[in-house]
Amino acid sequence: MLLVRFFPREFNFFDAFDDHVSLAVEAAVFFKDLVSKREVDEVALGKMQTIEHQADEATHIIIDQLNKTFITPFDREDIHALAKELDDIVDTVATIVNRMKVYRLTGPNKNLIEFAAVIEESVRAVASAVQGLRHVKNAKAISKCCVEINTLENVGDSMRDRVLAELFEIEKDPIVVIKWKEIYENAETILDICEDVANVVESIVVKQA
Amino acid sequence: MLLVRFFPREFNFFDAFDDHVSLAVEAAVFFKDLVSKREVDEVALGKMQTIEHQADEATHIIIDQLNKTFITPFDREDIHALAKELDDIVDTVATIVNRMKVYRLTGPNKNLIEFAAVIEESVRAVASAVQGLRHVKNAKAISKCCVEINTLENVGDSMRDRVLAELFEIEKDPIVVIKWKEIYENAETILDICEDVANVVESIVVKQA
Amino acid sequence: MLLVRFFPREFNFFDAFDDHVSLAVEAAVFFKDLVSKREVDEVALGKMQTIEHQADEATHIIIDQLNKTFITPFDREDIHALAKELDDIVDTVATIVNRMKVYRLTGPNKNLIEFAAVIEESVRAVASAVQGLRHVKNAKAISKCCVEINTLENVGDSMRDRVLAELFEIEKDPIVVIKWKEIYENAETILDICEDVANVVESIVVKQA
Numbered sequence: 001m002l003l004v005r006f007f008p009r010e011f012n013f014f015d016a017f018d019d020h021v022s023l024a025v026e027a028a029v030f031f032k033d034l035v036s037k038r039e040v041d042e043v044a045l046g047k048m049q050t051i052e053h054q055a056d057e058a059t060h061i062i063i064d065q066l067n068k069t070f071i072t073p074f075d076r077e078d079i080h081a082l083a084k085e086l087d088d089i090v091d092t093v094a095t096i097v098n099r100m101k102v103y104r105l106t107g108p109n110k111n112l113i114e115f116a117a118v119i120e121e122s123v124r125a126v127a128s129a130v131q132g133l134r135h136v137k138n139a140k141a142i143s144k145c146c147v148e149i150n151t152l153e154n155v156g157d158s159m160r161d162r163v164l165a166e167l168f169e170i171e172k173d174p175i176v177v178i179k180w181k182e183i184y185e186n187a188e189t190i191l192d193i194c195e196d197v198a199n200v201v202e203s204i205v206v207k208q209a
Numbered sequence: 210m211l212l213v214r215f216f217p218r219e220f221n222f223f224d225a226f227d228d229h230v231s232l233a234v235e236a237a238v239f240f241k242d243l244v245s246k247r248e249v250d251e252v253a254l255g256k257m258q259t260i261e262h263q264a265d266e267a268t269h270i271i272i273d274q275l276n277k278t279f280i281t282p283f284d285r286e287d288i289h290a291l292a293k294e295l296d297d298i299v300d301t302v303a304t305i306v307n308r309m310k311v312y313r314l315t316g317p318n319k320n321l322i323e324f325a326a327v328i329e330e331s332v333r334a335v336a337s338a339v340q341g342l343r344h345v346k347n348a349k350a351i352s353k354c355c356v357e358i359n360t361l362e363n364v365g366d367s368m369r370d371r372v373l374a375e376l377f378e379i380e381k382d383p384i385v386v387i388k389w390k391e392i393y394e395n396a397e398t399i400l401d402i403c404e405d406v407a408n409v410v411e412s413i414v415v416k417q418a
Numbered sequence: 419m420l421l422v423r424f425f426p427r428e429f430n431f432f433d434a435f436d437d438h439v440s441l442a443v444e445a446a447v448f449f450k451d452l453v454s455k456r457e458v459d460e461v462a463l464g465k466m467q468t469i470e471h472q473a474d475e476a477t478h479i480i481i482d483q484l485n486k487t488f489i490t491p492f493d494r495e496d497i498h499a500l501a502k503e504l505d506d507i508v509d510t511v512a513t514i515v516n517r518m519k520v521y522r523l524t525g526p527n528k529n530l531i532e533f534a535a536v537i538e539e540s541v542r543a544v545a546s547a548v549q550g551l552r553h554v555k556n557a558k559a560i561s562k563c564c565v566e567i568n569t570l571e572n573v574g575d576s577m578r579d580r581v582l583a584e585l586f587e588i589e590k591d592p593i594v595v596i597k598w599k600e601i602y603e604n605a606e607t608i609l610d611i612c613e614d615v616a617n618v619v620e621s622i623v624v625k626q627a
Contacts, residue, residue: 063412068415101370164521165521168520175377175386177593179377199481272621276624277625286495313583
């Protein structure tokens with residue numbers, strides 16, 4: 001057991017994070033395709049749940065190995081935070097999809113299409129940043145991704161303010177306001193989580209410098 | 210002072226967690242009884258606040274001892290997370306009770322009765338899992354509790370989706386929608402927190418293996 | 419580089435936290451002035467964003483130095499939590515101001531004026547507590563601040579319950595209910611965050627005893 005702890009031959013945290021962040025990208029791409037459709041059907045909901053469960057599993061594998069492993073490629077709390085936040089990205093996409101179904105929202109909604117495009121861009125930058133952690137020499141490229149993620153978070157803030165102002169000004173049905181307010185806020189939250197990932201990634205890079 | 214730090218004779222973290230988790234069970238049982246009544250009166254609110262304050266106190270005692278103690282039975286960050294999340298269970302039950310009073314909700318509401326039953330079940334499983342931490346030989350029984358907690362969280366997700374869909378379809382008064390949406394979402398959140406506790410407990414067990 | 423890590427001559431965490439907490443006070447004072455006005459205009463929004471960016475920057479500087487520094491005046495996780503929560507205070511004030519603009523709320527609103535006064539008081543107590551960390555001999559004065567912060571959090575809870583009950587009883591327009599419910603809840607959240615800061619400060623003091 002002790003030997004396994006010190007020499008976990010078969011487990012590579014970088015590979016595990018590559019798998020994890022690929023699921024986040026898959027969720028973002030799926031979401032972008034979905035919001036251009038008329039509605040969320042059972043097939044789409046099932047597909048989303050599959051990605052969500054795979055991301056849960058990927059998180060669980062990383063945390064479990066972290067608990068069993070003595071020597072890690074970067075700080076334990078950063079591994080923990082990274083796994084948790086990549087999972088949060090997928091969970092929040094899944095929450096939106098779920099609510100679109102529960103609220104029987106029909107589309108396509110041009111604001112959500114815009115959000116989904118920014119989300120995909122940001123999650124792809126997250127993927128590049130996380131994949132870059134494998135080599136210290138990538139520091140500059142990683143930093144560029146993090147700057148992009150921060151910019152996209154600001155874009156998301158402005159978008160949310162604009163679409164909420166519009167929603168409260170134009171929409172007269174309070175039930176519709178409740179539904180879309182929640183969807184838009186969750187969409188913006190995904191960009192916040194991407195920014196949290198960027199912060200963890202930057203911490204890891206700084207510590208390795 | 211230093212001697213006290215190294216030999217905290219009188220403090221036992223397992224006893225303290227037993228006390229803490231008993232308060233979570235007390236809150237869950239109280240909540241289950243309450244939701245079968247017509248309304249939340251001052252007496253019920255007072256009883257709930259008493260449990261909440263006791264849980265705050267239990268949390269405070271654990272964190273305080275953690276800060277004063279050098280050697281702990283399991284990882285410091287797990288003790289911290291466990292104390293925090295048990296407190297969150299009680300706080301969220303208290304939030305629901307409080308809002309039922311503030312919103313002058315009258316019942317009984319069959320959906321909330323269903324939620325309260327699942328919550329009680331989950332919190333009892335949380336209690337068994339936490340109490341099991343005292344002995345490494347309980348690993349299998351603890352694992353069984355954690356699986357149950359995860360299952361109940363899934364049950365809660367489906368319940369929330371069903372009752373929210375129903376609420377938005379049937380209820381025409383937006384103010385009523387706002388009130389019950391919040392109550393149902395908080396009820397489901399308690400099951401999420403139970404799952405978080407299960408994750409911490411599993412981490413502790415894995416590290417001790 | 420290694421020398422820099424061990425002897426970060428130019429960086430002082432206490433000075434950095436003084437700067438950070440001053441921005442929280444600035445935000446609270448600005449907010450108290452703002453809520454007595456008729457509405458949030460572009461100038462006010464710009465001023466708020468400036469404070470928010472400065473607080474972001476102050477947080478970033480502390481985290482960055484934490485990552486580069488080997489020896490810190492108190493536990494690393496406490497430095498991290500403190501920086502994060504001071505930033506959350508400013509962010510939540512900014513969120514309220516932003517929503518007042520997005521929702522085109524006009525005032526002054528007497529409930530929000532009351533909240534802003536309690537928030538300013540609490541943030542000033544937070545400032546005293548954080549600034550006190552510089553000297554162990556301040557333990558008693560710090561403790562007094564923390565008690566005050568806890569008291570003000572209870573005051574905020576009661577206020578929120580009272581104003582929400584009033585809002586749901588009197589206001590017949592659901593859209594208006596949605597807007598002010600969010601504002602009031604965010605106002606109370608600031609007092610919760612102040613309490614979180616008090617808890618971290620108390621942990622730091624206990625560990626130094």
